[in-house]
Amino acid sequence: xxxxxxxxxxxxxxxxxxxxxxxxxxxxxxxxxxxxxxxxxxxxxxxxxxxxxxxxxxxxxxxxxxxxxxxxxxxxxxxxxxxxxxxxxxxxxxxxxxxxxxxxxxxxxxxxxxxxxxxxxxxxxxxxxxxxxxxxxxxxxxxxxxxxxxxxxxxxxxxxxxxxxxxxxxxxxxxxxxxxxxxxxxxxxxxxxxxxxxxxxxxxxxxxxxxxx
Numbered sequence: 001x002x003x004x005x006x007x008x009x010x011x012x013x014x015x016x017x018x019x020x021x022x023x024x025x026x027x028x029x030x031x032x033x034x035x036x037x038x039x040x041x042x043x044x045x046x047x048x049x050x051x052x053x054x055x056x057x058x059x060x061x062x063x064x065x066x067x068x069x070x071x072x073x074x075x076x077x078x079x080x081x082x083x084x085x086x087x088x089x090x091x092x093x094x095x096x097x098x099x100x101x102x103x104x105x106x107x108x109x110x111x112x113x114x115x116x117x118x119x120x121x122x123x124x125x126x127x128x129x130x131x132x133x134x135x136x137x138x139x140x141x142x143x144x145x146x147x148x149x150x151x152x153x154x155x156x157x158x159x160x161x162x163x164x165x166x167x168x169x170x171x172x173x174x175x176x177x178x179x180x181x182x183x184x185x186x187x188x189x190x191x192x193x194x195x196x197x198x199x200x201x202x203x204x205x206x207x208x209x210x211x212x213x
Contacts, residue, residue: 039069039183039185040066040067040068040069040183040185041067042183043067043181043183043185043187044067045210046067046181046187046208046210047063047064047066047067047187047188048063049207049208049210050063050179050187050188050204050207050208051063052207053200053203053204053206053207053208054188054204055200056198056199056200057194057195057198057199057200057201058190058194058195058196058198058200058201058204059200060190060191060192060194061179061188061189061190061194061204062188062189062190062191063187063188064186064187064188064189067181067185067186067187068185068186069184069185069186070085070095070168070178070180070184070185070186071085071164071165071168072084072085072086073085073156073160073161073164073165074160074161075129075154075155075156075160075161076154076155076156076157077152077154078152078153078154083154085127085180085184086184088125088127089182089183089184090182091122091123091124091125091182092123092124092125092179092180092181092182092205092208092209093124093125093126093127093178093179093180094112094115094124094125094126094127094177094178094179094180094196094205095127095129095177095178095179095180096108096112096126096127096128096129096175096176096177097129097131097161097162097165097174097175097176097177098128098129098130098131098174098175099130099131099132099139099174100130100132100135100138100139100142101132102174102175104174104175104192104193105174105175105193106142106146107193108175108193108194108195108196109128109143109146109148109151110146110147110148110197111194111195111196111197111198111201112126112128112151112196112197113126113147113148113149113150113151114150114196114197115196115197115201115202115205116150116151117150118197118202119202119205119206120150123182123209124205124209125152126151126196127152127154128151128152128154129154129155129156129161130153130154130155130156131155131156131159131161131162131174132155132157133157133158133159136155136157139153139155140153140155165178168186169189169191171189171191173191173192175190175192175193176189176190176191177189177190177194178190179208181208187208188208
């Protein structure tokens with residue numbers, strides 16, 4: 001009957017709307033979290049501080065639009081035992097990937113060493129991970145020859161870390177550096193070297209920590 005078509009059509013649209021709302025509320029539709037708290041939501045103030053402090057010698061630091069959990073990477077600690085970023089949670093981390101075959105990496109290592117000496121402590125650490133997979137005695141020896149003594153020696157001789165970080169940061173080269181907060185959330189990425197112990201570098205780390213000096 002002609003008069004019923006609009007009524008049935010309207011009822012169908014209403015039913016679909018109710019179903020869609022139910023799916024959205026349940027988190028079954030893409031892009032919906034179902035009201036669940038985001039794991040890195042608390043990092044928003046730090047993101048704003050890092051973005052504002054990324055200037056001068058560290059202007060290439062990219063504060064993420066939204067903080068995200070840092071990748072679950074495993075590597076060798078200073079004692080040779082396996083460790084990972086999850087084991088280092090509880091302080092701000094500046095995670096730097098470097099190699100002895102990377103000239104820009106070696107050029108910035110003294111600045112990273114000075115940064116660790118000046119600001120390293122209970123709430124901040126530079127984690128420089130060597131990614132050499134050949135001549136494995138060479139990285140530690142190079143650090144000694146270069147006078148690098150405040151950085152702990154972390155290494156990934158198995159070659160697992162580099163591809164994971166490259167995918168996560170969309171950074172194809174070295175050095176690549178990630179700023180990770182105390183809760184294990186990535187808040188910034190630097191593609192390329194920087195003068196980390198410069199006034200700008202120190203100010204960036206202090207800003208990420210929420211310090212004024």
